[in-house]
Amino acid sequence: MDLQKDIESKGLQIFQNISTEGIGLFNKDWWYGKVMEWSMRNEHFKTQMFRFVDVLPYLNKSSDIAKHLKEYFAESGDKMPSIFNFGAGIGALAPGLLAGTVKKNVTQMAKMFIVGEDSKSAFDGLDKLRKTNITFTADLLGEACLNEKEALEYQTRYIELLQGLHTLSEKWEVNPLIDENHLGPIPKVNVSVKLSALYSQIKVEAWETSKQALKERLRPILQIAKERNIFINMDLEQYALKELTFEVFKELVTEPELMDYPHFGLVIQAYLRDSLKDTEDFIQFAKARKTPITVRLVKGAYWDYETVESEQRRWPYPVYTNKAECDANYENCAKTLLDNYKHVHLAIASHNVRSISAAIVHAENNNIPKNAFEIQMLFGMADAFKKSLSSMGYRVRVYAPIGELIPGMAYLVRRLLENTSNESFLRSKFAEGESSEKLLRDPKDYMQESSAELKSNEKFQNEAFLDFAFPHVRKKTNEALAKSKTMYQKTFPIIINGKNITTERQIASINPSHTNETVGSVYVASTVEADEAVKVANDFWPKWRRVPVEERCVLLEKLADKMIERKYELIALMVREVGKSWKDSDGDVCEAIDFCKYYANDMRRLQQARKMGHAPGEISLYQYQSRGVCVVIAPWNFPLAILAGMVAAAAVTGNTVIMKPAEDSSIIAAVLMEMIQQVGFPPGVIHFLPGYGEEIGEFLVNHALVSTIAFTGSKEVGLKIVEASGKTLPGQRSVKRCLIEMGGKNAIVIDSDADLDEAIGGVLYSAYGFQGQKCSACSRVIVVDEIYDRFIERIMESMKNVKVTPSEDPTGYMGPVISEEAKNKILSMIDIGKGEGKLLYQGPVPTTGYFVPPTLLGDIKPDAAIAQQEIFGPVLAIIRVKNFEEAIKVANNTEYALTGAVYSRSPANIAYAKTEFEAGNLYINRGSTAALVDRHPFGGYKMSGVGSKTGGPDYLQQFMDPKLVVENTLRRGFAPSEKVVDFSDGL
Secondary structure, eight states: OOOOHHHHHHHHHHHHHHHHOOOOOOOOOHHHHHHHHHHHHHHHHHHHHHHHHHHGGGOSSSHHHHHHHHHHHGGGGGSOOOOGGGGTTHHHHHHHHHHHOOOOOOOHHHHHOBSSHHHHHHOOOOHHHHHTTOOEEEOOOOOOOOOOHHHHHHHHHHHHHHHHHHHHHHOOOOOOOHHHHHTOOOOOEEEEOOOOGOOOOOOOHHHHHHHHHHHHHHHHHHHHHHHHTOOEEOOOOOOHHHHHHHHHHHHHSSTTTTOOOOOOOEEETTTTHHHHHHHHHHHHHHHHHHOEEEEEEESSSOOHHHHHHHHHTOOOSSSSSSHHHHHHHHHHHHHHTTTTTTTTEEEEOOOOHHHHHHHHHHHHTTTHHHHHEEEEEEEEEEEHHHHOOOOOTTEEEEEEEEHHHHHHHHHHHHHHHHOOOTHEOOOOOOSOOOHHHHHOOHHHHHOOOHHHHHHOOSOOOOOOEEEEEOOOHHHHHHHHHHHHHHOOOSOEEEEETTEEEEEEEEEEOTTSSSOOOOEEEEEEOOHHHHHHHHHHHHHHHHHHHSSHHHHHHHHHHHHHHHHHHHHHHHHHHHHHHHOOOOHHHHHHHHHHHHHHHHHHHHHHTSSOOOOOOTTTEEEEEEEEEEEEEEEEEEEEESSTHHHHHHHHHHHHHTEEEEOOGGGHHHHHHHHHHHHHHHTTOOTEEEEEOOIIIIIHHHHTTOOOEEEEEEEOOOOHHHHHHHHHHHHOTTTOOSOOEEEOOOOOOOOEEEOTTTHHHHHHHHHHHHHHGGGGSTOOOOEEEEEEEHHHHHHHHHHHHGGGGGGGGOTOOOOOOOOSSOOOOHHHHEEEEEEEEHHHHHEEEEEOOOOSSSSSOEEEEOOOOOOHHHSSSSSOOSSSEEEEESSHHHHHHHHSSSSSSSSSEEEOOOOOHHHHHHHHHSSSEEEEOOOOOOOEEEESOOOOOEEEEOOOOSSSTTTTTEEEEEEEEEEEEEETBBBBSSSSOOOOOOO
């Protein structure tokens, strides 16, 4: 038997029916056809078009539509369809008319893929489908769910959809082709459900809590479905939610009340590398359940997202990275499912005729009934295939979205991208005219196996974050938290020249989540110990500066490896000592690792002397040398990352270091010092000096033997350091250099066309992540008037998501602030803010610990104290402005310039912000926090700091002085040439 010939024959039969009917893909509508044609010919147009389609529902005025049309398309001139040509087309003559026409056309285009706004309006479309011997699964659009109000509304809409479709379906006569399978009648109504729409607080680190909440939301939907004989399919979305979705499904459908119902199904995405294993697992699950389930086998719709997410997070690719591999895996999964059709009913969800044909031929060759499986396709796409397959006697079901235009835009854009993808089967067949024989090739014949591992030629790669979706990661974190409670119950010594020193005083580190719990203690250094540390460091500096650069770099890399080895321990300690969440603690540790690796790499670059000039007869070399003793004064809010980063930078550049940590995070600093000793730094290089800033901090800054001061902290202290460093003292060898970061009053601007689904989440995390205690945290949101009310309504509801718990509890959004002093200061600022504006929301907090309620204040004037003074807490002020230009002006109206962000989909406004927004780090369409080493070098200007950015190419140079060495190579009129001249043929 020649299997490939059978598959080709089946595929050609499907194509034959299409050509007979003369139906194509892109000729349904002239405007849509033109858009698709140009999107496939011009990548820039495709990008701009889909971005425009995405923003269009938010544009209420013709002038706004015309403005965006011009911004997205005017620059392309004659490379665009004439309707978009603003030089000579309609856009130049009548922008309002063009705007109306385009919006109408896009709306019509959306309706090609969306069957109706609700069950009632969708009925005609669904009825027409059934009359053509095609059935449906209804999908409720609107998957972005920001708060529990929206989630509960979505659950209600699902229930109403079930009830509405059930009532309407009673009018439909039974059609054996689409209403029966090999076992008998099947439900006429089939509905697909997305878990992420039912619960807004899904957190993989809070696995059990999230799972139970999802089950509570989904259970009544399944119960109603069983009562009314409705099929429910559970959709699969991002890979991060795959295992959670599977667990929810398995646990619900094996509950006694639902165990015997055969009309539940779920999705398996064949582009996932573990999909064949999942297929086999579900076959065993169905056998154990003893009641069939259905698997909708799809290729997968989030490929771009998954690959980008993997590369950004440095995680292995969960998806196959070439189409042939995915297609081959799809066939393997389909065959495995078909072989077990008595337990699992297969829905072949694909537009790829090769994939469909391979599955059909396998079924025929194994005597599997024709109605034991079905074929599913998307509403509005490839109608020719649907009709062809239906005419051949197969049950065909379309995935029929129901919903409004705005929530439907994300779906529409995905469909458009799918249609115009370079690897799209439909594009190959209908737009590019590939031969049927080529399209029906066996993917194994031209497949190239790919690896899940990321490939990169870059010398530096960011440390991968932990993926809390994996059970072993959650288990290790919980174990580390439990162990951490007893690990540090001692007093850590001062360390000078490798020697442990104790004093009469101690600092006890308090767990801010549980103030009756001591994390550990450190001995307190006085000016006596500080003076000794500086002198020892100064004496050792000449020796350390001559240690080869490579040796210094290797020590940094060993320190990074030690942090990786102790990662879970460090995360747990950070959760307990400063109140960071699991994810924020992981991010802090990763950043510390990144600093060590990045600075090691960068120092290798900087050690190479650079030749200057081009004059013959001399060699002029530009190089760097260390400065001497560097004092590092670190904050508590990034207790490992900032401290390790400053210490690593100072040491790798050949300086000796005095490490003065913040009092509130002394134990993390002590553990860092322990790791520094473990990896083999010579004793004279780095000295651990815990103590009070007002005592030894000031003394160190004023010490004559100190050459460099690296400080991160408050503006008040930072400016005092700058002032004190300007005084020259007796015995001072060099002018002191200050690297000072002093915080900010960071703003996020919300433009009138902003995507609020993205903006609300970005604002919340920027403002309330780590209790607003990041120097990059957002404390002002500046909202353009046109969108202000909508923004307020949604953010106030979403504020209820900002749950406050002790930091070890992964269900919380927010934990405690660092100390009682900080708590009282923040509460007093909130009181001031209440007098300056309107209290919009204030959340509940636990009664123990240093907890401050997440607070939202509205109607704040730009010059109000709450809008000008740094708070360093979970307080967000909302400022209303007339337009985007005023928003930028207000954003700049503080003494700080650290971070800022803009949510806008106007290319012109984004360009304006890039030029005019005063911020050291400006982020477009993302939050203001979470900078990464190398990718986002970090630091500000104005009163936010002095010096260049951490984690960037200029940072290490600040710890060194440049030196130029010039050698005259001219001797007796002869200078060696830099060029090699060949005189072998004579002169």
